[in-house]
Amino acid sequence: MLLKRSSGWLLWLQLLLLIFGTTRWTAAQTATPVSTPKLLRPAAVFDGETLHPGWIVLVENDRIKAVGPAAQVQAPAGAQLMDLPGQTLLPGLIEGHSHLLLHPYNETTWNDQVLQESQALRVARATVHAARTLQAGFTTARDLGTEGAGYADVGLKQAIDQGIIPGPRLVVATRALVATGSYGPKLSADVDVPQGAQEADGLDGIVRAVREQIGKGADVVKVYADYRWGVGGSVAPTFSQDELHLIVQTATAAGRPVVAHASTPEGMRRAALAGVQTIEHGDGGTREVFKLMKQRGVAFCPTVAAPDAVLQYRGWRKGQDPEPERIHQKKASLQAARKAGVGIVIGGDVGIFPHGDNVRELELLVREYSFSPLEVLRGATSGNARILGLPDRGQLKPGLLADLVAVQGDPTQDVAALRQVRLVMKGGIVYKLSP
Numbered sequence: 001m002l003l004k005r006s007s008g009w010l011l012w013l014q015l016l017l018l019i020f021g022t023t024r025w026t027a028a029q030t031a032t033p034v035s036t037p038k039l040l041r042p043a044a045v046f047d048g049e050t051l052h053p054g055w056i057v058l059v060e061n062d063r064i065k066a067v068g069p070a071a072q073v074q075a076p077a078g079a080q081l082m083d084l085p086g087q088t089l090l091p092g093l094i095e096g097h098s099h100l101l102l103h104p105y106n107e108t109t110w111n112d113q114v115l116q117e118s119q120a121l122r123v124a125r126a127t128v129h130a131a132r133t134l135q136a137g138f139t140t141a142r143d144l145g146t147e148g149a150g151y152a153d154v155g156l157k158q159a160i161d162q163g164i165i166p167g168p169r170l171v172v173a174t175r176a177l178v179a180t181g182s183y184g185p186k187l188s189a190d191v192d193v194p195q196g197a198q199e200a201d202g203l204d205g206i207v208r209a210v211r212e213q214i215g216k217g218a219d220v221v222k223v224y225a226d227y228r229w230g231v232g233g234s235v236a237p238t239f240s241q242d243e244l245h246l247i248v249q250t251a252t253a254a255g256r257p258v259v260a261h262a263s264t265p266e267g268m269r270r271a272a273l274a275g276v277q278t279i280e281h282g283d284g285g286t287r288e289v290f291k292l293m294k295q296r297g298v299a300f301c302p303t304v305a306a307p308d309a310v311l312q313y314r315g316w317r318k319g320q321d322p323e324p325e326r327i328h329q330k331k332a333s334l335q336a337a338r339k340a341g342v343g344i345v346i347g348g349d350v351g352i353f354p355h356g357d358n359v360r361e362l363e364l365l366v367r368e369y370s371f372s373p374l375e376v377l378r379g380a381t382s383g384n385a386r387i388l389g390l391p392d393r394g395q396l397k398p399g400l401l402a403d404l405v406a407v408q409g410d411p412t413q414d415v416a417a418l419r420q421v422r423l424v425m426k427g428g429i430v431y432k433l434s435p
Helices: 002-030 110-116 119-135 152-161 202-216 241-253 265-274 287-296 305-313 325-340 359-368 373-387 415-419
Strands: 038-046 051-053 055-060 063-069 080-091 093-098 138-143 169-172 221-224 258-262 278-281 299-301 404-408 421-426 429-433
Touching: 038 404, 080 373, 080 421, 093 373, 119 138, 119 152, 119 421, 119 429, 152 169, 202 221, 202 241, 221 241, 241 258, 241 265, 258 265, 265 278, 265 287, 287 299, 287 325, 305 325, 305 359, 359 373, 359 415, 373 415, 404 415
Parallel strands: 038 080, 093 138, 138 169, 221 258, 258 278, 278 299
Antiparallel strands: 038 051, 038 055, 055 063, 080 404, 404 421, 421 429
16 A cells, blocks of 8 residues: 555655646746846837837846947847747736735635635635736736735745746735724624635734744735625725724835725725725725825725636626726726826736636726726836835836837727747746747
């Protein structure tokens, strides 16, 4: 019996080594040494703001060395020439709201993912999610909570940074903060189960929780300013104004921004007054709330793809059935935010829908929310970089990170071109190159 078990274990180990060995070999064949200068010659360059036909980009090591008209950029001897005919070269896309440790709810419900899937299983999935995100052209992702997987996002980020697995540069929020009793999963009142975020209350408890998450590796602190714990399961505010102020004060003292999940006017108002960096979802946002956000410099991440996916999982036949009230509400909220001049973060809450399908958020914004392709393209590159405090990326300028994506066609005219990814480069290393 022992021999049979050992043989089976060795067979699985050999299979895993074969799979990962093949993956590493394929990456090695695609990539060239980072020290070799690379001259990229596409049909056009989108620099994060404007499209420039006839421009080229020179990369040295992990940085952009030069960008401009072909006649003005000189490549050093020995540089690798990379012709990209018919393609647009642009900054690596930035995903503004993701959960790499979740997978779509029509595969497994959120409750069951938190309660029944082991952390090892969830991390194994997340390594695949990270690779798919990168292959889709997203070289940076803000990951806003592990949803019951503890600090696994910190290890995932370390594995990517150390080159153990492929994936985007991560900005991680670890466990996120919730008021006691407000979050889930919830079973019987007689049963206490693991929660999808860290419960904290009162001034001492909040300071301790914020500091603990930062100490464990959080780049950003996420707080649930409201949630579905009101009468009859309605959405209601969670933390008091004083508690939210203290969360922001404690995180800011350690150089970390705070983001708030909020969808009620009062939850959004409290979060904005507290000084969070961004408010996520905001379905019930009003003109007054967005005016306050504009005054306080708080940006808005509407995550339009999330309710679109969830409602379809629940039976909405999009294109056949009438549009649900939640979608009407989302459209009115986003329209009010834009009218108020609030900065918009592009992020889809990916994880609710499949990783690697991140472009879905951009497509919906263009198709159903009156954004132009150029607006969402700027938003997912230079706009997200500016709002999220990432000055070393999001544009094609000398000195910035060589995080580059090439797509077939012109995404400033047709956002669907972002699905035709031909090249993905991160830090000067090529992770994807196809004809």
